[in-house]
Amino acid sequence: MKAKVSIDKFVVEYTDVTIGAYYGLVLRAAKNGELYKQTICHGDGYSHELHLKKANGAYLHVFYRNWREPEGSKYIMRLEARPEYYFHFKGVLDRLRHAASGIYYVNCDLAYDVQASMKDVMVFPNDGRRKMRHYKGTRYFGEKHQRKTNGYCRNYNKRLELLENQNVVIDYEQTRIEIVDKPKHRIPLAELLHHPPEQNKHYFAAVITDWDSLPKKRAEQARQLRDGVEIEKKKDWYTRKVVKETLAPSYQIDFNELAREAWEPLLEELCGVLLGQQKPQVQERPLQMAVTKTVYDSSPTEHDNKNKGCADFGK
Structure with a gap:
C-alpha cells in the first residue's frame, strides 16, 4: 500500500561552537530584524534558546549549550525547523558551518499520508x-x-x-502517520543520504x-x-x-520501502545547503518541499511552544 512521504521537522547539531559565535548570531539576528525571542533556560535541556523568524513566516529554533556538556568555551548548537525553512537562513548556516567542527543529523519527523x-x-x-x-x-x-x-x-x-x-x-x-526517526548515535550529515529510516x-x-x-x-x-x-x-x-x-x-x-524511495529526493538539496555544497534559489522557492512521484508535503504549521521554564529576555 502506497503512502506519500514528507518531513515535518528536521534537527541538526553543530559541534564545538564558541560562545562568541553564538552571541554573534544573536546580534546579527537582532540587527536584521529576525530575532523573534531570546531566552535563558533554568533546568534540563539547553541553557540558551534563540528563535529566529523571517517576515514570510520561515522560522529557525536555535538551542545552545546542553547542560550535560562539561564547562568550557565551545558547546553544541542544535537547529530545529521545517526542512524548507532552512533555505531562508543561508547566511546563518554558512557562518555556523565555518564556526563548527562538524554537522550531524539528530532526528526528524517522517510523515506518511494516505488517502x-x-x-x-x-x-x-x-x-x-x-x-x-x-x-x-x-x-x-x-x-x-x-x-x-x-x-x-x-x-x-x-x-x-x-x-x-x-x-x-x-x-x-487524508490520514497521517507521523513517526520520529532518532538514531542511537548522531549521523554525520555528509553520510545521511545512506541512512534512510527503518520504521517497520x-x-x-x-x-x-x-x-x-x-x-x-x-x-x-x-x-x-x-x-x-x-x-x-x-x-x-x-x-x-x-x-x-x-x-x-x-x-x-511498508514504511521501510517508502522511506528508502523518498529519503534522497527529500534531503539531497537540504543537505547540500547545510554542507555549503550548493546555493539555494530562495526567491524562486515556495514554502513547501520538493515533490517526487511519491513524495509531497502539506502546508507548514509552525510549532513555537518551546519556552516553558525559561526566562524571557524579550523580543
Missing part, C-alpha cells in the same frame, strides 16, 4: 508495551515526555487538521479498503488493534501476529 479515512487506517506497535492513547481524535503511541524519542508516533485526520488549523480544504480523505520494526500499519473481505473474527481483531482496545495479555501477541499475516499481502504500508 483514506481514519476508520480504514490501522496502526499498532510491534512492542505490546507501547500503549495507544487518544486526545482530540489523535492516536498517540508514547507519552508526552517521549515526544522527541525514536519511534514516537501520531496518527490523525490530516484533512481535518488542515481545515481547522490552516483553513485549507481538500476534497478527499516499530509499527505495523495497513489501509483496509474492503473490510467485508476479511473473516469476521479477523476484522473484529483488526478494529480492536486500530482503536487501541486492551487485549488480554496472553492473547495480545497472537492477535497481532494473525492480523499481520492476514493484512500484510494486500493492505500493509
Whole structure:
C-alpha cells in the first residue's frame, strides 16, 4: 500500500561552537530584524534558546549549550525547523558551518499520508508495551515526555487538521502517520543520504479498503488493534501476529520501502545547503518541499511552544 512521504521537522547539531559565535548570531539576528525571542533556560535541556523568524513566516529554533556538556568555551548548537525553512537562513548556516567542527543529523519527523479515512487506517506497535492513547481524535503511541524519542508516533485526520488549523480544504480523505526517526548515535550529515529510516520494526500499519473481505473474527481483531482496545495479555501477541499475516499481502504500508524511495529526493538539496555544497534559489522557492512521484508535503504549521521554564529576555 502506497503512502506519500514528507518531513515535518528536521534537527541538526553543530559541534564545538564558541560562545562568541553564538552571541554573534544573536546580534546579527537582532540587527536584521529576525530575532523573534531570546531566552535563558533554568533546568534540563539547553541553557540558551534563540528563535529566529523571517517576515514570510520561515522560522529557525536555535538551542545552545546542553547542560550535560562539561564547562568550557565551545558547546553544541542544535537547529530545529521545517526542512524548507532552512533555505531562508543561508547566511546563518554558512557562518555556523565555518564556526563548527562538524554537522550531524539528530532526528526528524517522517510523515506518511494516505488517502483514506481514519476508520480504514490501522496502526499498532510491534512492542505490546507501547500503549495507544487518544486526545482530540489523535492516536498517540508514547507519552508526552517521549515526544522527541525514536519511534514516537501520531496518527490523525490530516484533512481535518488542515481545515481547522490552516483553513485549507481538500476534497478527499487524508490520514497521517507521523513517526520520529532518532538514531542511537548522531549521523554525520555528509553520510545521511545512506541512512534512510527503518520504521517497520516499530509499527505495523495497513489501509483496509474492503473490510467485508476479511473473516469476521479477523476484522473484529483488526478494529480492536486500530482503536487501541486492551487485549488480554496472553492473547495480545497472537492477535497481532494473525492480523499481520492476514493484512500484510494486500493492505500493509511498508514504511521501510517508502522511506528508502523518498529519503534522497527529500534531503539531497537540504543537505547540500547545510554542507555549503550548493546555493539555494530562495526567491524562486515556495514554502513547501520538493515533490517526487511519491513524495509531497502539506502546508507548514509552525510549532513555537518551546519556552516553558525559561526566562524571557524579550523580543
